[in-house]
Amino acid sequence: MVQSFTSAAQSARTITNSAGSRGEFHGQLPGKRLQARSEIPLDRTFVMIKPDGVQRGLVGEIVSRFEAKGLKLVAARFEKLTEVRVTEQYQEHLAKPFFPSLKNYIMSGPCFLMVWEGRNVVAIARTLIGATNPQEAAPGTIRGDFGIDIGRNVIHGSDSPQSASREIGIHFQQNEPVTYALIDESIIYEY
Ligand code: RTP
Ligand code: MG
Numbered sequence: 524m525v526q527s528f529t530s531a532a533q534s535a536r537t538i539t540n541s542a543g544s545r546g547e548f549h550g551q552l553p554g555k556r557l558q559a560r561s562e563i564p565l566d567r568t569f570v571m572i573k574p575d576g577v578q579r580g581l582v583g584e585i586v587s588r589f590e591a592k593g594l595k596l597v598a599a600r601f602e603k604l605t606e607v608r609v610t611e612q613y614q615e616h617l618a619k620p621f622f623p624s625l626k627n628y629i630m631s632g633p634c635f636l637m638v639w640e641g642r643n644v645v646a647i648a649r650t651l652i653g654a655t656n657p658q659e660a661a662p663g664t665i666r667g668d669f670g671i672d673i674g675r676n677v678i679h680g681s682d683s684p685q686s687a688s689r690e691i692g693i694h695f696q697q698n699e700p701v702t703y704a705l706i707d708e709s710i711i712y713e714y
Contacts, residue, residue: 563642563704563708563712564642565595565640565641565642565644566640566641566642566643566644566645566684566687567597567638567639567640567644567687567688567691567700568638568639568644568645568648568680568681568684568687568691569636569637569638569679569680569681569686569687569690569691569694570589570636570637570638570639570648570652570678570679570680570681571634571635571636571637571678571679571680571694572585572634572635572637572677572678573628573629573634573675573676573677573678573679574628574629574631574632574633574634575628575670575675575676575677576635576669576677576678577601577632577633577634577635578632579669579677581665581669581677582635584669585665585677585678586637588651588665589637589639589648589651592641592647592651593641593707593711594639594640594641594644594647594648595639595640595641595703595705595708596637596638596639596640597638597639597640597700597701597702597703598636598637598638598695598699598700598701599635599636599637599638600635600636600694600695600699601633601634601635601636602633602634602636603630603632603633603634604629604630604634605630606626606630608693608694609626609629609630610626611693612629612679612690612693612694613625613626613629621674624674625674628674628675636694636695638691638695638699638700640700642712645680645681645682645683645684645686645687648680648681649680649682650664651664651665651680652664652665652666652678652679652680653665653666653667654666654667655673655676656673656676657669657670657671657672657673657675657676657677658671658673665677665678666678
């Protein structure tokens, strides 16, 4: 039976940071004291560094790019995916000719699974990741900078808010993503 944490998926659509702030940021904008804000509504997406990305030592580089963008890491796990989870993850591709090789590729070694949070984070993550085929991906994107073959394209990112919700529910339990406010949210977001 496929283990699916649907309640986590449901709660992952749009969440509000209800946790208390981590503290105050003592920098100043003119007339404005900056504080960690707990009321900014943010979205979540599922991102996974695939076995080639892990083996090539790209975990730190990729996490750094997401952090530098201003996104917030709220859950992470390092693990080798089971066939059940890979099949669930890529269920829209089950009938495609490339599915068997995709499944073997994803199961060939450990992956680094993450949930990232931010305004419009699903689309932002896809932009950071780049086109599916690394040979067509723009320089500056992760696939454009680090990949060559479509079947070794380093990283996965959910393709819609609905997919994000579903995929977070496949891989993470409801209480795994941590709700907290980043101190710099008040300067990353205008409102
Ligand atoms: P992903 O789901 O992994 O983030 O990739 P994506 O949305 O950019 O692309 P998608 O169409 O969902 O394809 C899923 C993964 O299957 C492999 N693929 N191989 N040989 C082929 O024609 C082919 N097409 C897709 C890629 O690893 C792709 O990321
Ligand atoms: Mg996809």
